[in-house]
């Protein structure tokens with residue numbers, strides 16, 4: 001039973017609440033009560049029939065409210081009133097929550113960042129300078145008193161510096177309305193084109209002059225896209241550092257054409273004693289990983305063949321036929337019992353048996369029918385479970401076949417197989433498969449462990 005105060009509490013979207021009231025609840029034997037609307041599906045009253053119309057009215061009401069709120073927000077935006085949480089460098093004016101005032105400590109950091117950038121330092125150098133001087137990163141700065149541990153170890157990222165260098169708010173300009181909700185029903189946002197943004201200048205005290213901001217912007221735009229396009233490696237994105245849980249980055253070939261993998265957190269923050277290198281030769285790794293995968297797949301095929309031979313005496317198919325036959329015979333028994341009941345009823349009417357006898361026998365028959373029905377239910381569940389299992393197995397079989405036939409496997413097929421691969425600092429590798437049977441083969445395979453050892457030696 002579902003009880004709500006009124007219909008609007010079930011949902012303001014009439015298509016969805018209608019679906020529940022008209023289809024889902026009746027189909028699943030759920031009684032629905034909306035107290036203030038006098039709706040109770042256990043009783044057949046005209047109030048229940050009005051429910052869909054009430055739902056439509058509720059939605060119109062919600063749409064109207066949403067429109068009103070939106071127009072209030074829009075006029076605030078047009079007036080340059082700041083609606084979000086205060087950006088790093090500012091805080092909310094205690095006298096007017098739509099106005100920003102300078103937060104001196106953070107504002108000085110912002111000034112320092114712009115100053116260094118315009119003096120020719122790169123974003124990475126600035127980030128490291130701030131980390132070295134123990135300046136808290138913006139997210140830590142705002143929640144300094146809450147004591148939550150940050151994933152970046154409290155160290156400055158280039159992206160944070162870059163973000164501060166391209167945020168026009170520091171010139172006193174408020175920019176809002178960069179995105180909007182698709183509709184009042186949805187939680188999704190779409191990004192709006194720049195010409196639709198609401199931009200109001202001189203709304204609060206500037207930390208950075210407009211000239212300095214424009215100069216910084218030019219440099220940032222010039223460096224955009226200058227980064228080398230990364231190569232698309234077969235195992236890219238699947239490799240994790242066992243020790244810190246971060247990604248293993250695959251670097252561009254060095255002058256000898258060698259490609260190395262390395263813990264990204266170490267690469268970026270190693271100078272601050274974060275994690276360890278986890279260095280390895282990616283080309284060797286890829287070759288051996290493919291060998292391992294092939295071995296696991298072949299081993300899976302072998303064990304499956306053995307299982308099939310073992311099953312031949314009592315094959316799965318035979319089992320399935322047995323179950324179906326049992327269900328059929330139970331159904332026939334139910335029919336027989338029902339017929340008995342009919343005959344007995346006739347006998348009772350003709351006065352051949354007493355009411356007492358009839359009741360006793362009828363109860364017994366109903367009891368038996370119940371047992372048959374329960375057994376049928378259980379057998380049918382068993383049957384559908386078997387079907388699910390075969391479907392998964394077929395998918396895996398096809399994948400393995402495809403993989404083994406490929407001369408050069410694709411990124412896509414590898415992602416079908418593998419969830420992730422963890423790399424230890426001593427170059428041990430743990431493979432996490434998306435398929436349980438493969439994981440089992442992988443865990444049991446004696447020669448796989450040898451292959452892993454082999455890999456260790458070669459990679460070292």
Ligand SMILES: [Zn+2]
Nearest residue numbers: 241244263275
């Ligand atoms: Zn690491």
